[in-house]
Amino acid sequence: MRYLPKSESERREMLAVCGAASLEDLFSHLPADAKLNRALDIPDGKSEYEIVDYFREQADRNATGYPSFLGAGVYYHYRPVLVDTVVSRGEFLTSYTPYQAEIAQGTLTTIFEFQTMVCQLTGMEVANASMYDGSSAVPEAAMMAVRITGRDQILASRTVHPEYREVLRTYAQHQGMPITEFGYDSESGAVDLADLEAKLSGKVAAVIVQSPNFFGIVEDIKAAAALAHKHGALLVMVFTEAVSLGLLEPPRDADIVAGELQSFAITPSYGGPYAGIIATKEKFIRQIPGRLVGETKDSRGNRAFCLTLSTREQHIRREKATSNICTNQALIALMATVFMSVYGKEGLRELAEQNLAKAHYLADGMQKRFAGPFFNEFVVKCAAPDAVNEKLLAKKIIGGLPLGNFYPELKDCMLLCATEMNKRGHMDEVKSAF
Amino acid sequence: MRYLPKSESERREMLAVCGAASLEDLFSHLPADAKLNRALDIPDGKSEYEIVDYFREQADRNATGYPSFLGAGVYYHYRPVLVDTVVSRGEFLTSYTPYQAEIAQGTLTTIFEFQTMVCQLTGMEVANASMYDGSSAVPEAAMMAVRITGRDQILASRTVHPEYREVLRTYAQHQGMPITEFGYDSESGAVDLADLEAKLSGKVAAVIVQSPNFFGIVEDIKAAAALAHKHGALLVMVFTEAVSLGLLEPPRDADIVAGELQSFAITPSYGGPYAGIIATKEKFIRQIPGRLVGETKDSRGNRAFCLTLSTREQHIRREKATSNICTNQALIALMATVFMSVYGKEGLRELAEQNLAKAHYLADGMQKRFAGPFFNEFVVKCAAPDAVNEKLLAKKIIGGLPLGNFYPELKDCMLLCATEMNKRGHMDEVKSAF
Amino acid sequence: MILKTRPHLTQNEPLLFESSSPGKKGYQLPPLDVPAVDPIAALGADQVRGEIEGFPEVSEVETIRHFTRLSTWNYAIDLGLYPLGSCTMKYNPRVNELVARTEALAWAHPYQPESLSQGAMEIMAELERCLAEITGMDAVTLQPAAGAHGEMTGIMLIRSLLEKRGDARKKILIPDSAHGTNPATAHMCGYAVQNIASNLNGLVDVASLERAMDETVAGLMITNPNTLGVFEENIVEITKIVHAKGGLVYMDGANMNALVGIARPGDFGVDVMHLNLHKTFSTPHGGGGPGSGAVAVKKHLEPFLPYPRMQRAGDQWTFNYDLPDSIGKVRAFYGNFGVLVRALAYIMAHGGDGLRRATMDAVLNANYIRHMLEPYYDLPYKAPSMHECVFSDDRQAKKGVRTGDIAKRLIDYGFHPYTVSFPLIVHGAMMIEPTETEGKREIDLFVEALISIAEEVDTDPQLVLGAPYLTRTSRVDEVTAARKPIVRWRPKATASTAAD
């Protein structure tokens, strides 16, 4: 077998050293009732070419080449070719967590750059090396707030991505961390600050707000933070569309930022792998979950990087760790790092402005459900979202996300997204389908 | 521009050092009548994404996914994924000819391995680092034979790839190297040894025979070599289908082997780039064209490799060089090297046997034009080759090569090829089209 | 003698921020085909940021050089044996990278219509089937993003089942040899952790377990083979003890590379377990992720699995969200799909028999190393080894050389170190997992290196203490890093020279 680099004679030599007569001998000490006494019911090993064919066949049963207006937490953006060039290098692809700093300075340096760029984008002071994704970063941020404040209640806006809130509920259920949701303003589509204020109390550890929110509306983080802070709670700002950070005022008033970098050259890949982040203020550094890379020196005095503050982590602190996370999303974070390097200061701005322009072109003349300012997504009213989507599918266009499942009160609404990849002609077709 | 790594301020600083006020200043010494006074008529620079779109659009106007039964010097074979993995490494892709051995041992070692494997396959003693392709290797081999023998005439079999013979004629025309062709046996499709013998004389430098020949027939190289040697001529053996070397007796009786390695994981790529080779006997090493890598030691006594015998080459010997070749096909030769490493001793045999089986399955029951033994190509008789191909095209199958253009006497014939990539079902469809 | 490496120059490289210059660009966007929109008009001046201070400004060639140069500072499987115990650093087949990039898979949106996602769903369904067969379990969820995430999912499943039975219970039992994620997970799921001391053979002490197991215990988290690489010989009895008291058995499947095709947790009493697809099933570790922590369960836990679950409706796959007992989602969407594609490609390449052969070669390699090194290093537990073996630095410590020092010296010999100081029950642990994708030659060089280091420790311990010498970065001061953490670049902090 091509993945097993041994000849039969080598196996025999090695078995002899082990004092075993056969490979099966090596397992003779296993209790008989724990052993499998038949072959696995998995077809014989296949050649590379058959494997490629199989996945192509499956891919042919998926949509290909459909222009799409789906967003809702997963965005279509151009992917610079350099991204795969870099992450395909075996030195990045086939290494592991940089425990041994002396032979992992490549990975460590890129993570340090990643942490820095996440701080620059979010206006935070420290950022970790990545979380599984945006959705799981949210409960981790909430737990962090609980540790910091010593309080236990969480207030989450209903405009936070519905799946993120579901994940928050799952994580929270056994931690004695009650979650309360607050509403949105039915006019603007932004958080209902009055409802938030009403629900705030001295027991609240964190207020969680997303911007741009699930409806695409840019939130007033300053105002939400002011309310939270008034009650001694932390403000957790969530983002799902990282490209917006190229244009929007960073959430400097937030205490913790939890977000998803999928927009930064990470393919949609049917839902993952993506890369989540948590960023915060310097003073909360010891409560941050996940890995952190720090700058130091080697014994010759050269700048060097290493994993640091690992006493926060499970392999040292065990049940008292800030999180159980171990393997994170390093290679995906590297994709985002390369993306940020390629686009850079001017590029990210231009990219964000193109998104703004595209979405506003698409929205123009449509019946928008909400009046608040929006970035590259917006909610549009239509009697039968599914029917509109069917019409578009007939033209080989994938429409927007009908909102009825997540928001029963918005069952006559659809969330549409337009990015730099959407062409004007297709947008015109979408408009005419309503 | 993304390929120009300078900011405007850096340009200004550098211009200042040069004592120039502007970039245009750097060209002020060019005579005015030699200068272009308008912009180039080439559209504005495009983004990566537009470039990808353009080539996709062009690709969409080419055949995709058609099973094909074309061979005739260019063969469809599986391409191990490792090939692109290796040649995409910047260290191989973006380096040049290994003039500076101390920082090119990677390339040098792979070429040494390449040379060795070509020798092992062909039964020759030395091989060069590559030629442009198989077709240009043929005249280079002929010129080599002329230098070795001091004679000037070349006898080439009509069963050598017609395009290779055309290239031979082009190269030969101004070198006082007359080319005479000899025929094939109309029964067997192999060289007509009687015709060869009749045309041989003490003026002949080389006899050129291809095996498997253009009709797919395996030639009797031993017999042809015996005739050539009897008249003091060299025997040049040509191959276009390198996979056949996995199964066929190597041409040990030949003096020079000139061939094409396209079959070794080199995509058809509409005709190039491919990799030619020349291999020969040790005693002719100083007459071989192109680059050679040799083993030596470094000053610390470690094994090392370097370019060697460069006094044969144009940059030293100028008009007395063995050839004018400079840049060769190194990266493509590396593809073949990786291919040979992946398939190895057993794999190349199994691959060749699969080709044999597929072609014989396809040929079975068809009206073969020639009776000689064949490898993975054969000539089939049919009244109207073009009509058959049209019928197949309607089924999205690309048929064989009608032979009328190259061999007027075979205008009712088609050359068909079947490799490990051709599926039985498609072969059955081809059979039924005749 | 160092046989495997020679020093060679590598390029220095500053941070991206340090090589930026205003106006340098690595990107170009297609021209906008719609009217530009003034951000301030659209969003309000308060909402529009100024420039991203300090953000990189580099060209394309600088970007590729930056990351290429940095990459050369890394060790990787593609360069050699990577014997990090417990991490199963096996060869990552490149065909898996290719298929994961198939356009209609890589660019599939999780909310695209199910009718246009049948291929992706079929892939997930087939992987679930294979993993159930391999583990001997009844159902699999692919949602968890890594092993620890799978553990959390699994313990929540246990909790939900117990809650449904009427009592979530209080504690989880965990052997003291367990990985740190186990106790951390139990804690996140609202359980207290009770450690079970290992017996003299490094195994779960059945008597202690019996004593600890009562109706306040929700279950046992066990790793099998355990972190010493030893198969829990009493596993059937152990699971019976737990079950007898109404508890459930969670198995940490990080070490499944020792069992695939040989033994199935489902057959020896495990109720729920995770698999690390990035270990056993060869998906690349990528410098620390992504992974996948698929969780396999027995029938009785199936109703509690995260939603949605795939099910057949006629000839189509559909997602079922209507699962009232589900613990809920543990992450958005369906899992690390791109990782799942790779894992299935790996399983297909091996096939059933090939997977078993891989397991046998993995165990052969570990046993060979164990036998070759036993004369030189202390082997604290003598039970038969499966896929890894754990030595201690006991003999070398007498010369003042610890496992971490030997690890650093191994670097000079051209190898990534083994896992250092884990499991905690071995003082000065040296945990070696070669995996099946190492040939005899590479393993022999590794063995020779460790023997040579053992000799160095005898003759010249200082040599080992100062290692590594042949790396561009010598021993890194981790203490200072933690004392005053600098976790991001700032303009002022760069006194280092341009060519740093």
Next chain:
Amino acid sequence: MILKTRPHLTQNEPLLFESSSPGKKGYQLPPLDVPAVDPIAALGADQVRGEIEGFPEVSEVETIRHFTRLSTWNYAIDLGLYPLGSCTMKYNPRVNELVARTEALAWAHPYQPESLSQGAMEIMAELERCLAEITGMDAVTLQPAAGAHGEMTGIMLIRSLLEKRGDARKKILIPDSAHGTNPATAHMCGYAVQNIASNLNGLVDVASLERAMDETVAGLMITNPNTLGVFEENIVEITKIVHAKGGLVYMDGANMNALVGIARPGDFGVDVMHLNLHKTFSTPHGGGGPGSGAVAVKKHLEPFLPYPRMQRAGDQWTFNYDLPDSIGKVRAFYGNFGVLVRALAYIMAHGGDGLRRATMDAVLNANYIRHMLEPYYDLPYKAPSMHECVFSDDRQAKKGVRTGDIAKRLIDYGFHPYTVSFPLIVHGAMMIEPTETEGKREIDLFVEALISIAEEVDTDPQLVLGAPYLTRTSRVDEVTAARKPIVRWRPKATASTAAD
């Protein structure tokens, strides 16, 4: 001071043959879906070989490690400045690699029907158009595989035209500064070579040319800018002199990176020229190829171009083989199509104005280096530099240090050396071509390195003579290699240790 590199360990690696073991496999084929055929029955026993002696037998993981390890022994553009004069080692954009692998282009068979090849043909036609515009010529053939191949094509074109006029003539004039391919090519085309000495400025001496040019001369092969990187200021006069005597002017276009968008050979009297697409148009050098040596001609040479020529038939491209005056094919099929795709992608990325800007940056870089280094190295010719500058080792030679030694020392400083000992008219030449894809930072480091080496030559010439020190392979003994050439591995020759 060496600012750019630090030593780091790299993996040793034996040859593939040395790590083979019988039965190891790196491949698997799909099962045969037709009956197997007995080779001996089908071909005869005489025609069937035994096993391929010595051929590799290694697994997939060993293959990837083999080549990955070897790759780390190479320097490359992706690692830094590669200032090989005359080679135009510029950045190779990665998008070009992507588009060249587009399935329907990479897998197109040259004999597939024209109707199913329109995309490929359109790409070639568009590239021909762009190259004609850039060179100011009338027609382009893409068939030649590299520069030297293009030269051969071009000289054959000249010969064919002259033959058609009645006299092929005898000689080709070539400046003594020319690249070796020029005389070698002329010889292959049946011409005698007459050298034209350069004048004191390194330029073609117009008077000598005038003297040499007569009716026996078929033409002049000129390189412009010449190999000193100097624009032939009398080029218009030169071409007139040649034309006046019925000769033709061939331009070696290897240095077109100095002219694109600034000046066009077609406008200053050139009849035929080649372009090295692997230089000027950024296609990767790949360790020595593949390249493309497209040839551009004026109208009067067009009928002689290699067949087939593309032409329009309605809305389709077709190949025309019916060209009675054609010199014939110079290679099978249509050229190095995969290289052509990359070159067109490069041209599209820059656009007309971008190409001009690239030229200007290339010339700026060369002039900057020249100015910075002039105080330290002898500049034998003072004419203004275009895209490269040529120093000599004159000052350093006095200390016994030659250009080749300085080159080796540059390696320690983290750079690929410049071109050594070419052009021949400069004794001890140091030929430096930075290209436009180098930033100021990299160039400054290069300048500092050469200045530092100049100081080392003054203070410690032995240091320079022993270089390089920081490479895994120290100075290589090329003399022994040539004296008793070992150009292939043989089993007996491997006394070297397993871990070599």
